[in-house]
Amino acid sequence: MRCDVITLFPELFSPFLDVGMVGRAVKAGLLVVNLIWLREFGEGVHRSVDDRPYGGGPGMVMMAPPLMRAIESIEREKRSLLLIMSPAGEIFSQNMASSFLKFDQLVIVCGRYEGIDQRIVELSGAREVSIGDYVLSGGEIPAMVIIDAVTRLLPGVLGDEASSAEESFKEGLLEYPQYTRPRTFMGLGVPEVLLRGNHKEIEEWRRAQALLRTKARRPDLFERLLLTKRDMELMERYSQQGE
Numbered sequence: 331m332r333c334d335v336i337t338l339f340p341e342l343f344s345p346f347l348d349v350g351m352v353g354r355a356v357k358a359g360l361l362v363v364n365l366i367w368l369r370e371f372g373e374g375v376h377r378s379v380d381d382r383p384y385g386g387g388p389g390m391v392m393m394a395p396p397l398m399r400a401i402e403s404i405e406r407e408k409r410s411l412l413l414i415m416s417p418a419g420e421i422f423s424q425n426m427a428s429s430f431l432k433f434d435q436l437v438i439v440c441g442r443y444e445g446i447d448q449r450i451v452e453l454s455g456a457r458e459v460s461i462g463d464y465v466l467s468g469g470e471i472p473a474m475v476i477i478d479a480v481t482r483l484l485p486g487v488l489g490d491e492a493s494s495a496e497e498s499f500k501e502g503l504l505e506y507p508q509y510t511r512p513r514t515f516m517g518l519g520v521p522e523v524l525l526r527g528n529h530k531e532i533e534e535w536r537r538a539q540a541l542l543r544t545k546a547r548r549p550d551l552f553e554r555l556l557l558t559k560r561d562m563e564l565m566e567r568y569s570q571q572g573e
């Protein structure tokens with residue numbers, strides 16, 4: 331996967347691209363991130379990239395010409411997707427991250443100030459994506475969120491391939507609770523079922539916990555689930571038993 335990121339602050343990406351899972355993916359050549367400094371495409375001696383909004387109002391708006399020059403400077407792969415980070419965009423999700431895997435390249439535009447000139451969205455055919463219902467000062471963190479979520483789905487990136495298969499949001503469910511050593515911590519133990527080594531029982535307990543958690547914490551996700559008879563039985567059994 332290649333990601334081309336248009337930003338006024340490329341330096342924000344340096345520890346992110348160097349460490350952990352993303353750092354390993356970069357070192358292994360599974361992820362290539364190309365940072366494009368928007369200032370290089372700015373106007374005049376000051377390389378301006380923003381101006382006052384037509385119609386008045388607070389703040390500055392990112393001008394269309396520098397952005398268009400930056401977008402056009404990028405060599406596009408055959409299967410390439412252009413994304414603009416915007417709080418007014420479609421909400422990013424695990425499903426959206428998976429759907430990006432069919433592309434070889436993501437071109438990501440990070441906004442700043444009051445956002446970007448709307449004509450860039452219209453002319454470029456970009457998809458506007460939001461990472462949630464709050465306003466950040468720039469699109470760099472949203473871009474990192476998308477790159478991180480997509481990278482961990484790339485084949486060969488996670489050591490244990492199963493770990494991304496069982497995670498939260500797979501099938502629209504939250505993940506079951508996880509435990510590791512020590513067996514007792516500050517007086518709290520680990521659910522007995524996880525210590526007995528009965529794989530069928532463990533699988534059932536995990537499924538029930540995932541269902542019960544989703545129901546309690548995310549009724550919006552729970553409503554959309556297609557529950558099987560076994561799911562209902564497991565929920566019934568474990569909601570009575572507790573852990």
Ligand code: SAM
Nearest residue numbers: 415416417441444445460461465466468469472
């Ligand atoms: N005036 C804009 C509004 O009310 O929608 C907010 C602009 S925000 C201060 C500056 C930039 O940060 C945006 O252009 C966008 O690129 C990025 N941004 C802020 N919040 C975001 C979010 N929740 N998701 C994606 N991008 C976001």
